[in-house]
Every structure is written in structure tokens, then in C-alpha cells.
Amino acid sequence: MGQTMSCGKVHENDLFVAVRNGDLETIEAMVETHDPTIFATARGHSRQSALHMAAMLGRIEVLSFLLDRVSFFSNPDVLNRYKQTPLMLAAIHGKISCVKKLIESGAFILKFDSLFGRTCLHYAACYGRSDCLEAILAAARTNRIADSWGFSRFVNTRDEGGETSLHLAAQYGRPECVQILLHNGALVSAVNGFNGYQGNTPLHHAAEGGSVECVRELLAWGADRLQPDLFGRIPYLLALQNKHQACAALLNPSSAEPLVWPLLLRLMTDLNLETKSLLEKALKEINMEREKSTSNTTTHSGSFPSPAPSVDDNTSEASNVEECSICFERLCAIELKPCSHQMCAHCTLALCCYKKPDLTKPSYEAPICPFCRCSIVNLLAVEITNNAAAELERSPSIPRKPRKSCEGSSSGSFKGLSAMSSFVKKGGRISGKVAAACSEASSNKHLRTAGMSSHPCNPS
Structure with a gap:
């Protein structure tokens, strides 16, 4: 009996070593010659299965084999100690090929873990995995989520702290994820408060974290600079308290408001990607x-567009x-x-x-x-x-x-x-051309007028 248990233990170790090394031949031999229940074992304090490890390490060949050949993984939503699925771990570590394979195999994208009450969308936004984020959102449009839960509701799903995926992307400074979420219907002024308490918006998180790019993106989508949090602080005050001067300059209520992404273009669903870019x-x-004119700076380490070189008419033709x-x-x-x-x-x-868009009105001109x-x-x-x-x-x-x-x-x-x-x-x-032309025309007119008034034949 002791020898049998010892052999079983060796096989378990061999399984996880083979998954970690991507040794597909060893795993295939285990399926053919050993008890398939060995794949139901979990390892470590987090109780990760072989499928969790393959997804986390990006072993796409091993992952595909386990999903297609091992009956225990016919349901890809295997849970570890924290009720995290392999899809969540693949999104956390940015393994896009594993994310796509798990979604194709029927992984449920609306699973919540017990650690923070987050979904795979939250984790992709939190860790800045923009490619995984796009894959999950694309699946949500065609998945059963779109019919039962609703795509817009899925994008704005909250974790147990009231945070949406946009909150997390702004908090950890993920501008690409912020942009993707906003283009897919994330609420730019969503608050994370409960029971009537006024919480933080994504702009509060971006200001506190000091992410200038996230602040720019949120403001361009109409985020309110004067929205207070639970303690009555606007994002400008949070940026000052955390000594993020660049963010404070953008969020200063006395400075001019930035241009906002037009409501017409938000509602224009057939706008192609090239035009949008x-x-x-x-x-x-x-x-x-506008930022440059507000801060009165002459140079900014390449952050602002440089003046364009002049080109002659031959190049134009x-x-x-x-x-x-x-x-x-x-x-x-x-x-x-x-x-x-x-x-x-x-x-x-x-x-x-x-005209500044009014999001409270259903129609627009x-x-x-x-x-x-x-x-x-x-x-x-x-x-x-x-x-x-x-x-x-x-x-x-x-x-x-x-x-x-x-x-x-x-x-x-x-x-x-x-x-x-x-x-x-x-x-x-x-x-510059128009101003120069207008100035020249005004000067010529003044000279002509002066010349006519001084001419001896001109009546006084």
C-alpha cells in the first residue's frame, strides 16, 4: 500500500513538472497509462489545478490538450481555493492565446472570485492586459452574456468594493485599457459608493495615482472635474495632495476645459476604425x-507636437x-x-x-x-x-x-x-496664414486711405 501511494505521489509531481516545462509527451503518456483522476489533484496553498498552471504559464499546447482530451477539464471553469478560474489567471498574466482558447472552450466570463469579487474583465483591466481585455469584450458581444446579462451591464460590472473595470484601469495607470473600456460603453463618471454614499469616480483614482494619460483620456470622454468624493474632494485636490503637478494642471477648475469626444461620434456605430483613429x-x-498654452511652456520633452516643416507647392501637387x-x-x-x-x-x-454634449437628453442635433x-x-x-x-x-x-x-x-x-x-x-x-493675410489687407487699406486723403485732388 505504501508503495502505491508513493507512486501516486510521484505521478502527481510529474504532472505539474510536465505542465510547467510544457512537456506534452509526458502528459499524453499519463492519460494513456495512468488513472485519469490524477488530473483532479490540486497543488500548493492556492490549490491550483494543472489547467490553472497551464493557463498561468501560457502553455497553450498543454492547455489545449487538457481541454480536448482530459474529461475532468470538459468544464474549463475549474476553481482554486479563491474560486478563480483558469481564465482569470490567464488574463492576470496576459496569456492571450490561453484566454482565447478558454473562451472558445466555453469558459464563463462572468465568474466572480471570492478574493475581491472580480471577474476576468476586472483582472485584465487591473493588470493592463489590453489584448486580453479586447478578447473578453469581443466574446461578451456574442456570448450568452449579451443575451442574459447585457453587454453594457457586463462592461460596468462592479466587484465587491464597488469598483468597475474602468476604476481599476484608471487607478493602476492603464491608459490603453481605459480607452478600450470607454469605447465599449464604460461609464466615465461611475461612482464606487454604496447605499447612497458618494464614492470615487475613475477620474479620482487617476488623479490620486498620477496617471496623466488616464486623466487626459477620461477628460476627453466628459469626466466631471468638479465631482466630489465622499469627503467632498474633487480630483484636483487629490492630485495636489499626492504631488502630481501634471495631473493637477489638467484638473484645475480655473483652467480651460479640454475638448470632449463628440456625442455624435460616440453614437455613430458605423464609424470605421481608420476614421476613429x-x-x-x-x-x-x-x-x-491647450495644455501647452495653459502652462506657458516652450518645451515639454516631446510631449507636444512639434511645428510642421514647410513644403513647397511642387510637393503639394x-x-x-x-x-x-x-x-x-x-x-x-x-x-x-x-x-x-x-x-x-x-x-x-x-x-x-x-456644442457640449448633454448626456441626459436622448436626442441630439x-x-x-x-x-x-x-x-x-x-x-x-x-x-x-x-x-x-x-x-x-x-x-x-x-x-x-x-x-x-x-x-x-x-x-x-x-x-x-x-x-x-x-x-x-x-x-x-x-x-498663421489667415492672420497674416488679414493684417496685410488691413495695412494696405490703411495706406490707400491715407494716400487718398493726402492727394491734392482729394476733397477735404
């Missing part, structure tokens, strides 16, 4: 320029890309639908952000095209030919020739100038 980049550049007729500074990157007029991403954002006055239904990225794509990536503010499509009618020009004036008010800055 261009608009996100433009939004970040605009807000960084060769690239076959026209200049934005609103700001006369950047290339046309966005096409308005259904009218097909084109603008740069910065001016498109200014057009859509003309679609922005109007500044050229033809028709309602904008959708936005598309402009197809850039030749070397213009590389030029746009290298310098998004390359000067270009005026657009030919707007030179034909005076009414179109007046509309463009009218729209440009509204953008100047909104953006807080004037194009």
Missing part, C-alpha cells in the same frame, strides 16, 4: 496644445492632396457624408464639438456641413494617394494649396469663412 489623434493634439479649406493648415483627412466634402480631422472635431449646409450622417477617412500618406504621418500640419472645389462659388467661400470663424472661437487660436 484619425479623430482620436486630432483630439489628443488639440488638447495637448505631386502628393495630390488638397488643403483643408477651413483652417488652411492641414491636409484633408475626413470626408463628410452624404455630401462628400472634405476637411481635416481637427476642423471636423471642432464642428462636431461645437447632427452637425451641419459648413460648405453645403446639409446634415452630416457619417464620416469616412480620405484615401490619400502617392507619398501623401507618409507625409501626413510625419507632419499632419503640412501647408497645402487651397481646395479647388471651394473656389467656384462665392457663397461657398462665405460659408467656409463663417465656419472658420466659429472654429477660431472654439479652438482659441487663429491660423
Whole structure:
């Protein structure tokens, strides 16, 4: 009897050593020659199974074999001492291949552990595993969760402390995860309080942790800088208390509010990824320029976009890309639908952000095209030919020739100038070309007037 128990113990150790080393041949031999109940054993204080260890270490071949060939793992939601599933451990350690395989095998993404009451989504956001986060969210859209629980409810699921996945991503400084969650319907101003108590928002956590990128992202999605916590502290005070000066500058209530991601673009479900990427980049550049003007700094270690180099007209003609007729500074990157007029991403954002979104109202007014006055239904990225794509990536503010499509009618020009004036008010800055042209025209007019008044034939 003692010899039998000793052999069993050796086999158990061999199993976990083989899983740790990724020795698939040894594991296959155990399935064929030994009692399959050996795979039901757990190891360590946390009582991890072989499937937990394979998921945690990223042994995808071993994991696939255990799921497909071992009957004990026909249900992939095996629990350890803390009721954590292999999917949770794979998300914690960022093993994306194991996450996908476990989801394909039917792992339940809405399991809560007994340690913090968190799901695999919480852990992926907390540890900054953006690829695992996207895989879990993609599964939630097609999984049985979408029908029974609801996708939006799943994204905003709270742990036992009232924290959503967005709270955790902001608290631990995971800007990529913050962005992914916001684009998938995470509530930017969710509070973690219970029983009527006013808790912390994700912006409070980001300010306390000193993550500038998370603060920028949350503010761009409309996070309230004046929202108090349980003790009446706004995020600005938390940033000051923890000596995060960069975050405090962004959260200062006396500074200008950053541009907010337009409500129109949030509700535009058919907005393609390329267009969204261009608009996100433009939004970040605009807000960084505002930060630069607020802090009155000349250099910031490359955090702000550098001035664009000038390019002659020959390069403009060769690239076959026209200049934005609103700001006369950047290339046309966005096409308005259904009218097909084109603008740069910065001016498109200014057009859509003309009014601050009111999230309490179910309806919204679609922005109007500044050229033809028709309602904008959708936005598309402009197809850039030749070397213009590389030029746009290298310098998004390359000067270009005026657009030919707007030179034909005076009414179109007046509309463009009218729209440009509204953008100047909104953006807080004037194009160098336009300012210089206006100054020159004013000087010439003054000289002509002075010359006429001093002419001897001019009546006094």
C-alpha cells in the first residue's frame, strides 16, 4: 500500500513538472497509462489545478490538450481555493492565446472570485492586459452574456468594493485599457459608493495615482472635474495632495476645459476604425496644445507636437492632396457624408464639438456641413494617394494649396469663412496664414486711405 501511494505521489509531481516545462509527451503518456483522476489533484496553498498552471504559464499546447482530451477539464471553469478560474489567471498574466482558447472552450466570463469579487474583465483591466481585455469584450458581444446579462451591464460590472473595470484601469495607470473600456460603453463618471454614499469616480483614482494619460483620456470622454468624493474632494485636490503637478494642471477648475469626444461620434456605430483613429489623434493634439498654452511652456520633452516643416507647392501637387479649406493648415483627412466634402480631422472635431454634449437628453442635433449646409450622417477617412500618406504621418500640419472645389462659388467661400470663424472661437487660436493675410489687407487699406486723403485732388 505504501508503495502505491508513493507512486501516486510521484505521478502527481510529474504532472505539474510536465505542465510547467510544457512537456506534452509526458502528459499524453499519463492519460494513456495512468488513472485519469490524477488530473483532479490540486497543488500548493492556492490549490491550483494543472489547467490553472497551464493557463498561468501560457502553455497553450498543454492547455489545449487538457481541454480536448482530459474529461475532468470538459468544464474549463475549474476553481482554486479563491474560486478563480483558469481564465482569470490567464488574463492576470496576459496569456492571450490561453484566454482565447478558454473562451472558445466555453469558459464563463462572468465568474466572480471570492478574493475581491472580480471577474476576468476586472483582472485584465487591473493588470493592463489590453489584448486580453479586447478578447473578453469581443466574446461578451456574442456570448450568452449579451443575451442574459447585457453587454453594457457586463462592461460596468462592479466587484465587491464597488469598483468597475474602468476604476481599476484608471487607478493602476492603464491608459490603453481605459480607452478600450470607454469605447465599449464604460461609464466615465461611475461612482464606487454604496447605499447612497458618494464614492470615487475613475477620474479620482487617476488623479490620486498620477496617471496623466488616464486623466487626459477620461477628460476627453466628459469626466466631471468638479465631482466630489465622499469627503467632498474633487480630483484636483487629490492630485495636489499626492504631488502630481501634471495631473493637477489638467484638473484645475480655473483652467480651460479640454475638448470632449463628440456625442455624435460616440453614437455613430458605423464609424470605421481608420476614421476613429484619425479623430482620436486630432483630439489628443488639440488638447495637448491647450495644455501647452495653459502652462506657458516652450518645451515639454516631446510631449507636444512639434511645428510642421514647410513644403513647397511642387510637393503639394505631386502628393495630390488638397488643403483643408477651413483652417488652411492641414491636409484633408475626413470626408463628410452624404455630401462628400472634405476637411481635416481637427476642423471636423471642432464642428462636431461645437456644442457640449448633454448626456441626459436622448436626442441630439447632427452637425451641419459648413460648405453645403446639409446634415452630416457619417464620416469616412480620405484615401490619400502617392507619398501623401507618409507625409501626413510625419507632419499632419503640412501647408497645402487651397481646395479647388471651394473656389467656384462665392457663397461657398462665405460659408467656409463663417465656419472658420466659429472654429477660431472654439479652438482659441487663429491660423498663421489667415492672420497674416488679414493684417496685410488691413495695412494696405490703411495706406490707400491715407494716400487718398493726402492727394491734392482729394476733397477735404
